[in-house]
Every structure is written in structure tokens, then in C-alpha cells.
Amino acid sequence: MKLLSLLVAVALGERTLRPRGRNWVLGVGEQGPAARPPARLPAPTLSAPAVSAFADPAGALLAGLRRLLRGDPTPRCEMSRFVPLPAPASWARSLSPEASCPRALDGEWLMVSVSGRDLSLSSLLRKPAELQPEPVLITMATAVLTVLTHTPAPRIRLGQDAVLDLSFAYAPPTPEPAASLAPGPPPFGLEWRRQHLGKGHLLLAATPGLHGQVPAAQEGAVAFATWDDEPWGPWTGNGTFWLPAVRPFQEGTYLATVHLPYLQGQVALQLTVHKPPDVSLTPAPLVWATPGEAPPELLCLVSHFYPPEGLEVEWELQGGPEDGFQKATGEKWLSALHHHSDGSVSLSAHFRAAPVTTKHHGARYACRVRHQSLPTSGRRASVTVEVAGLSGPSLEDGVGLFLSAFLLLGLIRVLSGLVTDCDPQEKVTASTPPTF
Known part of the structure; x- marks a missing residue:
């Protein structure tokens, strides 16, 4: 795959993100990303000379950043240090069979999280383990694991199925030639968890390609967990999550975590349920x-x-x-x-x-x-x-019509009686004497 570049700056001012030519600039305050709320973009104030250039072999991080800035004027950005550790979940322990973290993961690690209206991503960035001569103005690093979703805030109609998008990309950090490695992507673990009202629930855990005891899926949840078939990498994967017939109690924050040996990437999705009256x-x-x-x-x-x-x-x-x-x-x-x-x-x-x-x-x-x-x-x-009285008969009008009809019927009966009494045929018949 073609190598894509990413520029990340560690600045003393506001955290910012903006495109500059074909590169991308990201600033972080010196007290860490938690010291201030995420800044609105773009408003760069880069004052420190410590600038690091990041390669993105898989291309997922750069593609996600481009999409964020193209479709959302106010993405949020955070950066923090990351330490490679085994997965804490017992079902994912088989992903880290080594007794300690392998030397291929040596070096300084950073986690960059960027989110917007239509996309949210998290990426692990590794600086090289070897020391560089001072002064260092530009330090190279590589995007190793990127996890992203195109549905960061799914809004599901009550009773319908929820499909939560998740994809990830992995570029091996080892400096060894690809020919010395076993072909195919590494084993991985996928975890979907919901947090709501202070409670956490594990909905689904999967370890494709590994034989392990994983918890049973809850609430009918299904995930499409797989890598692509690239033999030597970088690799892209799919962890899309499907939840049938969503109910109100299933609202909350959904945490999607991709586990690799000693590496974890995670994004959060905020699911809400609605139904119009x-x-x-x-x-x-x-x-x-x-x-x-x-x-x-x-x-x-x-x-x-x-x-x-x-x-x-x-x-x-x-x-x-x-x-x-x-x-x-x-x-x-x-x-x-x-x-x-x-x-x-x-x-x-x-x-x-x-x-x-x-x-x-x-x-x-x-x-x-x-x-x-x-x-x-x-x-x-x-x-x-x-x-009443303007568009049709009122109540008084109805009573009047009833009385009129009653009087008319009585008049007809009286007239009918008079006609019967004056019939000449009946008179002739009554005056004719009987015949002997």
C-alpha cells in the first residue's frame, strides 16, 4: 500500500487540528488533553518546536481525519500516552501468550482520539525505540492500530434493529522484513459493552481464529468480526455490531474495543431510542x-x-x-x-x-x-x-319540523275521513231497497 503521511505537533497552547497541504497538524496542551475542553477547529496556535511526523501505512487514520474536517466544522481532539498491556478481560488472555510485552512494541506510544458528527476514531501511534540525536525537531512515528465508526451517535427508532458500524486497521510495528513473518493478520478480540446509568454490561465478545471460552452474547447481539485476506498487511477489519428490535433500556454509551496482543483501540458510540407519536x-x-x-x-x-x-x-x-x-x-x-x-x-x-x-x-x-x-x-x-343555525338546522329548527310534520299528518287523516263520508257510491248502495 502507498505510504500516507500525518504531521502531529505537541504544542504548549490550545489543542487544534487543521489540514496543511497534504499533511495534518494536531496540537496538544502541555498539561495533557484532560486539562482543557476540546478546542473548536480550526484555530491553530503552535508555539513549540517539538513536531512529530507520523506515517499511516494503512491509511485509515488519514482518511478519517479528511472526512471529519470535510463534513464537520467542529471535530473534537484528545491525545494521551499509552502503555502496551495485556487485555484485562479473561476471555482475551490467549491474545497475549508471551510472559512480557515483546520488544517489537518498545518505544513511546500515544493515543489520539478525534470525533465529530459523522465519524469517531481512535489511533495508537508508536515512536521509534531507538534514540535520535539532539536537538530533535521532527520525530517519526507510525499509526499502528486505528479503530473508527461512521455512526458515533446512532438514533434508532423504537422496535427497529440497530446496526453500529465499526472498522479497524492494523499495520505491524515490527522492523523485521515481512518475509520473516507468518502470512496473514494476527489474532484479535472484539468486545462490545454498554454503559448506562452507572452500570456496565458486556453484550458480546469474540476472538476469531482462537479457541477460547468467550461469554455468550446477550440480547440477541451479533457482530461481523473479520479481517481482510491481505497476506502481508497492513490489514483492515470489520466489527460491525447488530442489535435486534431495540428497546428503551438499551440506550446508552456503547464501547467498541479491538484487542490485539498488548494493544487495545476503542471508540464510544452514544445510542438513543426514539418513536414519534x-x-x-x-x-x-x-x-x-x-x-x-x-x-x-x-x-x-x-x-x-x-x-x-x-x-x-x-x-x-x-x-x-x-x-x-x-x-x-x-x-x-x-x-x-x-x-x-x-x-x-x-x-x-x-x-x-x-x-x-x-x-x-x-x-x-x-x-x-x-x-x-x-x-x-x-x-x-x-x-x-x-x-348551529348557520350551516344547517338547529335544535329549534328540528322541533319545528317535527311539529309541522305532525300537524300535516293529522290534516291528511281528517281530509281522508271527509272524502270517505262523501262517497256517492256508498250512498246509492245504502238507499236501494232489498229485493224479494
Whole structure:
């Protein structure tokens, strides 16, 4: 593979990151990355002469940095020292059979973590073990293990599957010729863990190519753990994580760790669950009212949404005495939350409008629901107000029609009786004497 270069500067000022030609510049404060919050980029203040040039044989680190600065104006950067150690988990001990760290890993190690909106990465950088003559203005180092994800903040709809992207790249740090090494990528371990509300849960552990006792996967989790088939490296791998039918309790920080012998790379993903509400308004489609009286109480049902926090219900009136949209005046209140078996919740919003006038005829009452799972405009349902006596028969009109129909029926019966009494045929028949 083609060698890619990366420039990293250890400065006394702010931590910064910016492109410069085909190189990349990264600054770190002298008190360490935890001394100050990550700086917004770009705003370089490089004042120290200690500049290190880093080679990236696998190309994953440089590709990730380019993508971060191209798509996110405010990536975050941290740098810290790293000490090669065996994996602490018992299931991954077979990755480090040597009694001590091999000499190939000698040297000074740094861990660089950069995150943005669409990508998060962590890379182990190794300086050479041999000493260099003073003064040292540029010190070479190599990106050995880079772990990255393109889904640093997955937002999953309740009940749907979560696919958390993870890839990694490894370039052997040994100075020995590739011909003296065994072909193929090294053994590795993959671990996915969730942290939420102060508790940690191991969801999946895998050691492809090794025969070891690993914990059983939890919650139906599956990972696609594999290397590519490059014989001599550098190698790229895949550790994408699949979690079926996500529920609210599965929210939290997901830590993805790639274990190599005495090396560990890790990224964090923040998974959130959401579900937009269904909104309906009753009575519908029309609300009948008489002038001077309040229309029937309106009930807006907001059902099966998540998370429960942050829901807002607004009542609007379109039309009426003041034309256009306006906030509806009246009495309003919310019910308690109703919890469903899938983790979603529902509630009902009640509204009792003020008395209407004839000018309210044709106006529309609406409830507008705003929630983080919805677009900024929210979701609404509305009904039309019909004022009695203007668009159809009122109650008095109905009574009048009933009385009119009753009187008409009586008149018809009277007239029918009169016609029967005056029938001439019946009279002739009655006056004819009997025949003997």
C-alpha cells in the first residue's frame, strides 16, 4: 500500500487540528488533553518546536481525519500516552501468550482520539525505540492500530434493529522484513459493552481464529468480526455490531474495543431510542356549538411515543373573530403518562374552549404536538367548528319540523275521513231497497 503521511505537533497552547497541504497538524496542551475542553477547529496556535511526523501505512487514520474536517466544522481532539498491556478481560488472555510485552512494541506510544458528527476514531501511534540525536525537531512515528465508526451517535427508532458500524486497521510495528513473518493478520478480540446509568454490561465478545471460552452474547447481539485476506498487511477489519428490535433500556454509551496482543483501540458510540407519536383529535370531524355557549370538550390523544420527556402540546385556532392563526384561549390540561409494554408512552391533552359566537363558524381548532422525534414543525390534528343555525338546522329548527310534520299528518287523516263520508257510491248502495 502507498505510504500516507500525518504531521502531529505537541504544542504548549490550545489543542487544534487543521489540514496543511497534504499533511495534518494536531496540537496538544502541555498539561495533557484532560486539562482543557476540546478546542473548536480550526484555530491553530503552535508555539513549540517539538513536531512529530507520523506515517499511516494503512491509511485509515488519514482518511478519517479528511472526512471529519470535510463534513464537520467542529471535530473534537484528545491525545494521551499509552502503555502496551495485556487485555484485562479473561476471555482475551490467549491474545497475549508471551510472559512480557515483546520488544517489537518498545518505544513511546500515544493515543489520539478525534470525533465529530459523522465519524469517531481512535489511533495508537508508536515512536521509534531507538534514540535520535539532539536537538530533535521532527520525530517519526507510525499509526499502528486505528479503530473508527461512521455512526458515533446512532438514533434508532423504537422496535427497529440497530446496526453500529465499526472498522479497524492494523499495520505491524515490527522492523523485521515481512518475509520473516507468518502470512496473514494476527489474532484479535472484539468486545462490545454498554454503559448506562452507572452500570456496565458486556453484550458480546469474540476472538476469531482462537479457541477460547468467550461469554455468550446477550440480547440477541451479533457482530461481523473479520479481517481482510491481505497476506502481508497492513490489514483492515470489520466489527460491525447488530442489535435486534431495540428497546428503551438499551440506550446508552456503547464501547467498541479491538484487542490485539498488548494493544487495545476503542471508540464510544452514544445510542438513543426514539418513536414519534400518533396524534388524533376528538370529537371529529365537526364540533357543533350554539352561539354564546362553549363547544364540546376537545380530546387530543398523543399515543405511543418515546422518550417521555420533552413533549409539548399547543392549542391553536385558525379563523374566528380574529382571522389567521392564533393561540386558542380556554382551559387546558394533560393527563398522566400511560406506559405500554414496548416501552413507549401515551397521554391525552384536554381543552375546553371559550364560548363561541357566529364569527367562529367555520373556524378550526387544532392541537399541535412537538417532540424531539418529530420535525421542528411538529404534528397536528384539527376539527372544524359549526355554529348551529348557520350551516344547517338547529335544535329549534328540528322541533319545528317535527311539529309541522305532525300537524300535516293529522290534516291528511281528517281530509281522508271527509272524502270517505262523501262517497256517492256508498250512498246509492245504502238507499236501494232489498229485493224479494
